Amino acid sequence: MTVYVDNFRAPATVGRIRGRWSHLTADTVEELHEFADRLGHRREWFQARCKHGSCPTRDGVCVHWHYDVVDRKRTEAIALGAQPIDIREMGALISARRKALRAGEGQ
Template identity: 45%
Template sequence: MAVYVDDAVMAWRGQRWAHLMADTLEELHAFAARLGIPRRAFQDKTSGAHYDVTSELRLRAIELGAEPISRHADRAKVRAVIAVAKAQGRGLAP
């Protein structure tokens, strides 16, 4: 099982943000807690279950073992991770 953080570092509210996703919701929530992200920040959407993380937290997530995935270099991997996140957001996956 794995936790992933993408490189979709988008500007919002004066910061740059990426997405933290995982193979299971249990892993996702546990990893977010390790990063100090409150559960209320969880985004359980049909677009994909995830936590938004700042660029600084993205780097910390990688230090803690999250697998960085690139929407530019790892397209197949990113599609697979997003497909799982979407299923999770619809309540169709663990």
């Protein structure tokens, strides 16, 4: 299982949580959910819908699927084995998902 956490670190306030947010994703949705559960994330925090509506989907899940994590959870994810990646590498993962879905392979 490979789980990734990028270095986006965008400042934002979500609900009452203020922090710098990054993205947690994995090679498969199942791997991501398993890892997010270990981090203490709720399934309802999973983001699987494209804001633009133009991305290919599989079973209603957009290629941008991820969980958002604040810095503390990003550090914890890395300690649990997530691979730290650059935001550009996250873009490459999403591009590969898009290409696979358009080719009919999907995940």
